[in-house]
Amino acid sequence: MALRHAVLAALLDGEYSGYQLAKAFDIGVANFWHALPQQLYVELAKLEKEGLVAGRQVVQETRPNKRLFQVTDAGRAELEKFAAAVSKPSFIRDDLLVKVQVADRIGTASVIEQLQERASAAEAKIELLGKLLRQLRGDADEEEFLRRGERIGPYLTCLRGLAFEQEHRDWCRRIAAVLQERLSTHAEG
Numbered sequence: 001m002a003l004r005h006a007v008l009a010a011l012l013d014g015e016y017s018g019y020q021l022a023k024a025f026d027i028g029v030a031n032f033w034h035a036l037p038q039q040l041y042v043e044l045a046k047l048e049k050e051g052l053v054a055g056r057q058v059v060q061e062t063r064p065n066k067r068l069f070q071v072t073d074a075g076r077a078e079l080e081k082f083a084a085a086v087s088k089p090s091f092i093r094d095d096l097l098v099k100v101q102v103a104d105r106i107g108t109a110s111v112i113e114q115l116q117e118r119a120s121a122a123e124a125k126i127e128l129l130g131k132l133l134r135q136l137r138g139d140a141d142e143e144e145f146l147r148r149g150e151r152i153g154p155y156l157t158c159l160r161g162l163a164f165e166q167e168h169r170d171w172c173r174r175i176a177a178v179l180q181e182r183l184s185t186h187a188e189g
Contacts, residue, residue: 001044003050005082006033008075009051012150016069018044032157052078065176100175108179116175122169129162 001147010016010024020167021044022037035043043149047053052075056066071079096118099111149155 003033003035003039004047005079006035007040007043007047008052008071008079009153011069011075012069013154015068017058017066017068019066021069029157032161035107047075049072102181103179104182108183111185112176112179115172115179119169119172119176122165122172125165126162126169129158129165133158133162 006025007021010021010029013024017167018037018041025033025035025040036045044053047071048055051117052072053069054072055069057066058066071125073110096111096114101113101116133142133155136151136158139148140149145155146152
């Protein structure tokens with residue numbers, strides 16, 4: 001997947017400025033695609049040049065002018081084409097896993113600390129995602145929303161993000177405990 005498709009997908013929910021798009025990425029799209037705000041601005045310019053998004057200038061009196069972007073028919077066609085293409089299997093690429101891989105050959109205290117920090121970060125993200133899920137479904141319970149909710153895509157990707165963060169938190173806690181136990185055992189021996 002290219003960043004272009006993630007940007008087009010985010011813009012399906014409305015007309016956004018680059019700043020608003022970055023905020024939308026932080027909350028929803030970041031579950032499956034990470035991008036820095038600078039990357040988003042560059043991608044918006046490319047998409048506009050290719051006619052996949054349309055931008056318009058909004059004059060503001062007390063603030064600098066801003067540009068708002070929305071998906072064009074060509075952009076929707078691009079998303080249709082993307083959705084129809086076969087997806088490649090995903091994979092994990094994480095420097096912390098390399099550190100865990102060599103944990104029995106190096107000092108583990110810093111790896112344990114990093115695992116604990118990751119678990120805490122995942123816990124914070126779990127809370128944020130839970131709040132977002134409740135916000136998306138409103139007064140409906142989850143099963144009702146899944147059957148009849150209007151905009152189901154963001155909810156489904158948020159569920160995947162939640163499951164990922166829960167599993168990641170649990171794994172980090174377990175591996176930190178394993179390494180801590182081994183460190184304690186070796187210190188006693």
